[in-house]
Amino acid sequence: MREPPSSDLLMQLERMGISPASALAISRRVMQRLSDDLPAFDGLYLNEFVRRKLLTAWQAERIEARQTDSLFIGNYLLRRPLGQHRSPKVFEAYRITDGARVALRMIHADGNELQRIEQALQRLVAALASLTSPRQQPAKFTVDPSTIACPQEVFRMGDWGSTERPLAGTNPATLGHSSGLAVISPFVEGRPLTELLVRRGRFPAAVVQAIGHQLLQALATLESLGFSEGALRLENLRLSSSSRKIVLVDPGIGGILTPVLNLHDTPHPAVLDLAAPERFSHQAAPSAQSDLYAAGCLSWQLLAGRPPFLMGDLFQRVAAHRQRAIPDIAEIAPEVLPQQAKAIALLTQKNPSDRPASIREALELWGQGHASILSRFERSFRETVPHFDQTHPRPAVSRGLWAAAVLLVAVGVLFTATRNQWDHLWLLAIPAKAKAVQQQAATAASPETTALVPMTSGEQQTYLPLSAHTASIPGKPLPVPSSTGSLLLNESTSYEVAEISFVGDLTLEAAPGVTPQIVIGHEPLKITADTLHLRGIRFLFKPDVSLEAAARLLITLRARNLTVTDCQFILPKDPAGPARAAIAWRPPEQKDATGGVAQFERVLQSGSATLLYAAETPRKVVCSHVLQSESAGLVSLGKSTRRSEFLLQLNRCTLRGTTSWLDCQGELASQAGSTPIEIVAIDTVWLPAHEHAAILRWRTASELRADWRNAVRISGEGTILVGHPAICLWDALAGRAPQLLQEEPTSVQGVLFGEVTFAGPASEDPADSQLVDTTAPLFSAQLPGIDAQQFRRATVSQ
Secondary structure (H helix, E strand, O other), X not given: OOOOOOHHXXXXXHHOOOOHHHHHHHHHHHHOOOOOOOOOOHHHHHHHHHHOOOOOHHHHHHHHOOOXXXXXXXXXXXXXXXXXXXXOOEEEEEEOOOXXXXXXXXXXXXXXXXXXXXXXXXXXXXXXXXXHOHHHOOOOOOOOHHHEEOOOEEEEEOOOOXXXXXXXXXXXXXXXXXXXXXXEEEOOOEEXXXXXXXXXXXXXXXXXXXXXXXXXXHHHHHHHOOOOOXXXXXXXXXXXXXXXXEEEEOOOHHXXXXXXXXXXXXXXXXXXXXXXXXXXXOOOOOOHHHHHHHHHHHHHHHHHXXXXXXXXXXXXXXXXXXXXXXXXXXXXXXOOOHHHHHXXXXXOOOOHHHOOXXXXXXXXXXXXXXXXXXXXXXXXXXXXOOOOOOOOOOOOOOHHHHHXXXXXXXXXXXXXXXXXXXXXXXHOXXXXXXXXXXXXHOOOOOHHHOOOOOEEOOEEOOEOOEOOOOOOOOOEOOEOOOOOOEEEEXXXXXXXXXXXXXXXXXXEEEOOOOXXXXXXXXXOXXXXXXXXXXXXXXXXXXXXXXXXXXXXXXXXXXXXXXXXXXXXXXXOOOOOOOOOEEEEEEOOOOOOOOOOEEEEEEEEEEOOOEEEEEEEOOOEEEEEEEEEEOOOEEEEEEEOXXXXXXEEEEEOOEEEEEOEEEEEEOHHHHOOOOOOEEEEEEOOEEEEOOOOXXXXXXXXXXXXXXXXXXXXXXXXXXXXXXXXXXXXXXXXXXXXXXXXXXXXXXXXXXXXXXXXXXXXXXXXXXXXXXXXXXXXXXXXXXXXXOXXXXXXXXXXXX
C-alpha cells in the first residue's frame, strides 16, 4: 500500500522547515521502489530524508523516538552532536530566523555556580565583541578575528531533562526557570588537531612553527582583554578548511568553567596533559603564565606525536608535571628548529616567573610562522593517506648504491638463515610422534631421567618421564594422561615439565578449587596432540641460576588446534637475550581445512615474551579477556603457507606496555600475494611499550611485500589506542632501527585515541589493569578492556 507519511511526522517535519509538499513528493518516489503490499513506516521516510540530506541521522533518531522537542533550543535547531561523547555538550545548530550555522554549547551547573558562570560568560562575549569592530580593538594591538571563534551569545535554556521543550521561535526571555546555559559560537568547518595528529603522527617543524605563532596570537588577544584560556587542549584548535588557519574554538570558556583544577572535577582529562604545575600545587586561577605552559606542552606534543608524560594514571601525570622537567624536544624530534626548542624549553619552565612575562613577549620569542604552509598542510589531508611535502628535498641515491645495498642485505640474509632465532626455538620442539601413552610410559629411561613410581591407595600411579635438566627444580612430576586424554592436576603445588605425546584430543587442566603451576627451567613443556586444551594452570619461567642456557619458551606444541582458558604465563620482564614466547605452536598446513585455530580466554601473560608464536600461519587466533602486562607482541607468525586469509580477533583485551599486536616474518612479510591479514579488535585497550610499538610489525631483512597496504584490514570498534602509536612498522632487523611506515593500510576503521587510567600499577593481578577512566570518546556506558571479575582464578604469588 502506498501511504503518505503520518500526520504527526508531517507536523514535526514542518516545524523543522521541511514542507509537507516536498515530503509527499519524496514519499511517492520511495514507495514506487517497493512492492504494493508492504505497509508504510515513518522510519522508511526518515531514512529517505536522511539520504537526501534533509535531516541528519541524529535528528532522525530523535524524531523516531518522539523527542523532536529536544532539537529546539531557543531560536536554534540542533543538527548533530560534535565529537563522539556519550553525553554530548556541543552541537552543530542552525539559527531558525536566518539559517546561520553555529556551534551551540550546553552548560549545566547548580544555583550560584550557574549564575557565576553566566555573568563571566556575558563579560567574555562583550569583550570579544570588540574584535569584530576595528574601531573598538585595543590600542596598539591588531588581531586577525578569523583565528578566534568568539562566543556571540549566551542565554538560559530549559532543563535538558525536562519533558517540555522550547518551541521554534521561542524567545529565551520567556523560558521561565532554567537550569542551564546555551553559548552560541561561529561554526568552524575543519578538523581538530587531535584528529590530524592521529592521522599523520608528528607534525613537521615548519607546520608547528606556524601553528604556534597563530595560537600565541590568539592567546595574546585574550590576555589584552583580561581573560585567560585556562583549559587549552588539542580539541580546541581546528585547522579551518576555508581560511587555512588555526582557529581557537571556545576561547576563555575553559578557564571560566574550571577556575580551579582538580582531578575529580576536570571536565576533560586531556587538560591535565597541558596543565601548569601551579594550577594544582597552589590551586591558582588560570593566567597568562599557565596559558604559556599549556602552549609549550601543546607544541611539544605536536612535534613528538605524544604528550610530554605518557602515563595512564591521572595522579602520575599531575605529579610528573609538578616534579619533573619537560624532556628536551630536540632529543625526541631531532628535526625541530633550534629556536623552537629554546622557546618550548622557556614556555614549560616549572616556575611561572621563569617563563616569559607576557604572551606578547613569548610571541616575539617564538618568531614568525609562514601561514601559507598551513594551506598545503590542510590539502594533504584530503588524500586517503596524508602526505606532506617536505620543504627540503631528499638527496637522490644512485642505482649503484641501491644495488650494493641490496646485495649486502642478500648476503646477510643468506648468512643468518640457518641461525634464525625462531628456527632455534623449534630445535627444542619434539618431533611428531604417533605413539600411544602406554608405549611412552614403557619406554626405557635412565634413572636420572625417570620419575619415581609412588603407590596410591594400593594402586600403582605412573608419571611421565622427566627431562634430564629438570631434576634441579623441585616439584611433583606430571601424571600420565588417561585413556580419554584427560590430565588432571589436583594439587596447588609445583609440577615439573615433561614430554607428552598423545593420539587424540588432550586436556591439561586443574581440578576445581586448586591452582597448580608448572615450573619451566632449562627446557619447555613439550606436547604433541590433535587438539590441546589448557585450563586453570599457571606456567612459571624459573630457571636454575647455575645453568647458562635456559628455555626461551614455556610450551612447545604440535597440534591442529589450541584452546587456553583461565591460565597464566609468567616470564621475566628483562627483554635481553633471545626472543621468548609463552607458546611456540606448529599448526597444520593449509590442506587441513578444520585445523589452525587458537583461542585464548581469560588469560594473563606478563614478561618480555610473545604470547603465541606460530611457525606456520594459522587460520585464526581469537583472544577474549586477555591481559598482557609489560610484554612483547601478542601473536607472532612465521612463514606463510598461503592460506586464504589469517584473522586475529581481540575481544575486550588489555595490552598494557606491549610492543605489537601482530608480528609477521618470512615470506608473509616479504612476498606479494602471501596470506592477507585481517585484525578485528572490539572494546580493547592498548598502551604501547615505547615509540617503536605498532599494531602490525613487519619483520624481514629483504624488501617489504609490495601489496602490504591492500593485504591488511584493521577495524577497532570501541578500541582505544593510548597516545598515538604507529599502525604499521617495518623492522628490517640486522641491527637497524625499525622504520615507521608513513602510509597506512587501505582499510583502517573505528579505532579511538585517548589517555586511559587503570585501577593500579601493572601487576599480575587483573584487578590492577581494570580500566577506570579514559579521555577517548566512547559509544557505550561500559569501559573497554578486560573485566577483572571474569578472571576465575586468583593470582598465585611466585
